Amino acid sequence: MMTFSLSFNGTEHRRPSRLGRVLEDRLPYLIVAPAILVLLLVGLFPLIYSLIVSFQRITMTDNDTSFAGLLNYAELFRDTRLWASLGHTAIITAIALPLELLIGFLMAQLFIDRMPGRQLFVALLVLPTVISPIVAGATWRLLFDVRFGPIGEILSFFAGEPIRILWTVNPAYVYPAIIICEVWQWSPFMFLLLLAALSNVDQSQLEAAEIDGASYLRVLRAIILPAIAPVIAVACLIRGLDLVRIFDIIWALTEGGPGSMTETISLYTYVQGFSQFETSYTAAISFLVIALLTLITTLVLKRMEIAR
Amino acid sequence: MRLMKLPTRKGRVLVLRYIGAGVVTLLFLFPVYWLFMISFKTPDEIYHVPPLWMPGQIQFSNYYVLFKDGDVMAILNSLIVAGVSSAIAIILGTLCAYSLARFGTGGENLAMWIISQRMIPPIAVVFPIFLIYVYFGLVDGYFGLIVLYTAFNLPYVIWMMRGYIVDVPLELEESALVDGLNRWQVIWKVVFPMVRPGLMATSVFTFVFAWNDFLFALVLTRTEVITFPVMLTHYFGGQSNFWAKIAAMSVLGTLPIFVAVTVMQRYLVRGISLGAVKG
Numbered sequence: 001m002m003t004f005s006l007s008f009n010g011t012e013h014r015r016p017s018r019l020g021r022v023l024e025d026r027l028p029y030l031i032v033a034p035a036i037l038v039l040l041l042v043g044l045f046p047l048i049y050s051l052i053v054s055f056q057r058i059t060m061t062d063n064d065t066s067f068a069g070l071l072n073y074a075e076l077f078r079d080t081r082l083w084a085s086l087g088h089t090a091i092i093t094a095i096a097l098p099l100e101l102l103i104g105f106l107m108a109q110l111f112i113d114r115m116p117g118r119q120l121f122v123a124l125l126v127l128p129t130v131i132s133p134i135v136a137g138a139t140w141r142l143l144f145d146v147r148f149g150p151i152g153e154i155l156s157f158f159a160g161e162p163i164r165i166l167w168t169v170n171p172a173y174v175y176p177a178i179i180i181c182e183v184w185q186w187s188p189f190m191f192l193l194l195l196a197a198l199s200n201v202d203q204s205q206l207e208a209a210e211i212d213g214a215s216y217l218r219v220l221r222a223i224i225l226p227a228i229a230p231v232i233a234v235a236c237l238i239r240g241l242d243l244v245r246i247f248d249i250i251w252a253l254t255e256g257g258p259g260s261m262t263e264t265i266s267l268y269t270y271v272q273g274f275s276q277f278e279t280s281y282t283a284a285i286s287f288l289v290i291a292l293l294t295l296i297t298t299l300v301l302k303r304m305e306i307a308r
Numbered sequence: 309m310r311l312m313k314l315p316t317r318k319g320r321v322l323v324l325r326y327i328g329a330g331v332v333t334l335l336f337l338f339p340v341y342w343l344f345m346i347s348f349k350t351p352d353e354i355y356h357v358p359p360l361w362m363p364g365q366i367q368f369s370n371y372y373v374l375f376k377d378g379d380v381m382a383i384l385n386s387l388i389v390a391g392v393s394s395a396i397a398i399i400l401g402t403l404c405a406y407s408l409a410r411f412g413t414g415g416e417n418l419a420m421w422i423i424s425q426r427m428i429p430p431i432a433v434v435f436p437i438f439l440i441y442v443y444f445g446l447v448d449g450y451f452g453l454i455v456l457y458t459a460f461n462l463p464y465v466i467w468m469m470r471g472y473i474v475d476v477p478l479e480l481e482e483s484a485l486v487d488g489l490n491r492w493q494v495i496w497k498v499v500f501p502m503v504r505p506g507l508m509a510t511s512v513f514t515f516v517f518a519w520n521d522f523l524f525a526l527v528l529t530r531t532e533v534i535t536f537p538v539m540l541t542h543y544f545g546g547q548s549n550f551w552a553k554i555a556a557m558s559v560l561g562t563l564p565i566f567v568a569v570t571v572m573q574r575y576l577v578r579g580i581s582l583g584a585v586k587g
Binding site: 020024027029031032038039041045046047050107110113121122123124125126128129130132133134135136138140142143147148150153184187188189192193241244252269273279283286287290293297 | 322325326328329332333336337339340342343346354355356357358359361400401403404406407408410411413414418422425427428429430431432433434435436437438439440455456458459460462463466490491492516519520522523527536537540541544551554555558561562565566569570573576580
């Protein structure tokens with residue numbers, strides 16, 4: 001660790017003013033303070049406020065701030081729509097995450113060796129990941145449209161007969177629709193991370209394995225996967241947390257419908273808070289969500305520790 | 309497939325890889341192409357059955373309508389909110405990161421607390437924030453959104469910049485201090501130029517995060533300061549020709565990001581992975 005006295009070594013001719021000295025001595029704390037202040041104000045304060053609200057009885061029609069004990073939290077267990085929304089979230093995450101990882105990995109394998117024009121391909125493939133999720137959702141709603149969307153047309157071409165699917169309305173197809181959109185937007189994210197990870201794999205090991213005539217699958221299992229495991233873990237953590245709070249894409253594609261079939265936990269929380277105005281209850285749901293996410297993060301991080 | 313580089317097959321493998329690359333790129337860019345094309349189509353062409361792969365002629369009336377109706381204000385609002393909040397987050401965050409990286413202020417605990425702030429799902433805080441904002445009259449104004457996006461981006465900036473600053477050789481700073489520069493001058497004249505590429509990349513991503521936010525903007529805007537993603541959802545279920553507006557608005561709203569990310573291409577990987585992979 002550096003000491004501040006360093007700054008005064010050999011500087012007798014330019015001694016800073018008293019204010020300057022105070023500013024410099026306290027500098028480590030001085031420059032941390034504004035950021036921490038903003039985080040406390042916008043991050044922590046609402047959480048504490050929300051915690052208090054979750055123990056009260058506030059609704060749209062009734063600003064009843066009396067202490068409700070664990071009433072709101074007990075209500076969570078009886079709320080079937082809440083558990084259904086958690087189920088929907090789990091389904092989407094459980095299918096989309098491995099798919100994104102797999103497709104991202106295959107894409108990375110395709111582009112791992114240098115070839116002319118590779119940079120251009122990579123630049124183009126990044127596009128889905130950086131556009132707004134709401135634009136992604138809107139775009140796929142447009143593509144899936146049963147009458148003038150191109151997907152029906154393309155499927156009909158390959159099937160040789162007219163195929164007309166009500167993607168966002170038909171219960172059988174609404175999850176595939178969401179997952180296709182989700183996978184389209186985020187596989188490139190996995191691709192970028194895995195491409196970087198794969199190019200850091202020890203070349204001499206790969207060459208040695210090649211000379212030994214090892215099969216690709218064996219090399220994958222023995223060399224490549226262990227080498228990129230930490231990156232896979234981080235990528236899954238980042239994407240996993242994002243998927244658990246999925247909101248935008250579903251809002252644009254299905255708005256939670258048909259019925260509440262694709263209502264995820266974020267959508268349900270939104271409905272409770274901003275359509276039903278169940279203020280205190282929404283606060284309780286928020287803490288359930290935070291608890292779940294903390295649990296997932298801790299578990300994943302634990303596993304990563306073990307892997308290391 | 310790195311391992312199949314046998315000389316006799318080399319050329320054939322390369323051809324196959326280009327075909328694969330082409331197919332993959334086509335698949336992933338087709339939705340963008342479609343959106344782009346819709347934005348140039350007339351209503352008749354948009355609602356044509358079967359769908360038309362190309363507009364008859366490139367016409368800009370869908371864009372013109374957005375300008376005429378003042379809908380582009382949403383883009384302007386997004387630019388203001390995302391731009392200002394990114395600038396503030398970058399300044400506050402980089403200073404904070406310097407302190408964490410060089411003085412270890414607050415130790416690992418503070419660093420972990422900061423990054424854990426990023427893990428909190430927006431949906432969990434948006435409701436209490438909404439209540440607080442209503443109380444202070446901050447709903448539907450620039451200030452409220454800017455504060456929120458600044459806070460939202462700070463953990464990211466701090467975490468990224470800490471990584472970049474740690475990579476700056478300590479000796480450079482020490483010799484500058486010996487030469488009589490004070491700490492502020494060291495930060496400005498020695499550290500800043502060294503981390504500038506990282507700073508640029510981080511700025512781009514803070515901008516993109518703020519730009520893409522939908523949930524906060526949906527809850528905290530009404531009529532005055534609607535941002536571009538919220539504007540898009542206002543078209544859904546609208547009267548007649550809403551796809552034309554959605555497409556044109558989407559293209560306008562994606563343009564700034566496209567430009568920023570293309571310029572920052574080299575730093576993409578580290579930017580999106582919270583510094584997990586040094587790309």
